[in-house]
Amino acid sequence: MTISHRGGALVYPEESMEGFTASAEDGFLPEMDIQFLSDGTPVLIHDETADRTLKGASGEIRELSRKKWDQATITNPTDGPSAETVTLTELLDELGGEVVLVPEIKPGATTAEVDQILDEFDARDLQNSLIVQSFDFRTASTIAERGFTSLYLFDASLPKESPTQIADAGIDWVGPNRGLPAADIALLADAGLKVAPYGLKTAEDADALPEEVSGWFTDDPWDK
Secondary structure: OEEEHHHOOOOOOOOOHHHHHHHHHOOOEEEEEEEEOOOOOEEEOOOOEOOOOEEOOOOEHHHOOHHHHHHOEEOOOOOOOOEEOOEHHHHHHHHEOOEOEEEEEOOOOOHHHHHHHHHHHHHOOOOOOEEEEEOOHHHHHHHHHOOOEEEEEEOOOOOOOOHHHHHHOOOOEEEEEOOOOHHHHHHHHHOOOEEOOEOEOOHHHHHOOOOOOOOEEEOOOOOO
16 A cells, blocks of 8 residues: 655656546555644645745744645745645545545644544444544544544654554554664564555565555555
């Protein structure tokens, strides 16, 4: 399973509708990050600030107004035209239920905000077309308890929770950094977890992964 990280951020404007749509059309699972504006609107952007990827906006995402968000554009990694920013609702209106989406609820989201996101997914009956991710074990567990496929993210070492504890929480997938040792990947797979490392840039990176992996995140899924 190839997950198009941030909508293919090496090829398309990061977390743009163009990238999400192109990824889906070519058979990849579009991945995106959920942050919140000052009025509580969930929007799609990786960083906590607008500075790296947006033109026409700067500073903390949580301090941006909806008007400022809508006026901003996303820079293009290939020096092509910039793209419009995307809210979660706009993404779901366009692709919800049509393809499997892989949204991440970013660290710092409150319990109420997690429920807000999952309630919107519930209202659209998207339980069978999402893999919802989080770096927070409690959030990943809540996602599973709510009936969604859950993916628990962590870095290049095993988290404090054991593979068995993760599986017992109802979590189906784990997403370690690609630097996690092969022996640790095998431990996760032996516990019945599907493993999808992130941080890949090229096809060669995917070829180097252990055979136990079930998929991977890549910024350029078109690189064969």
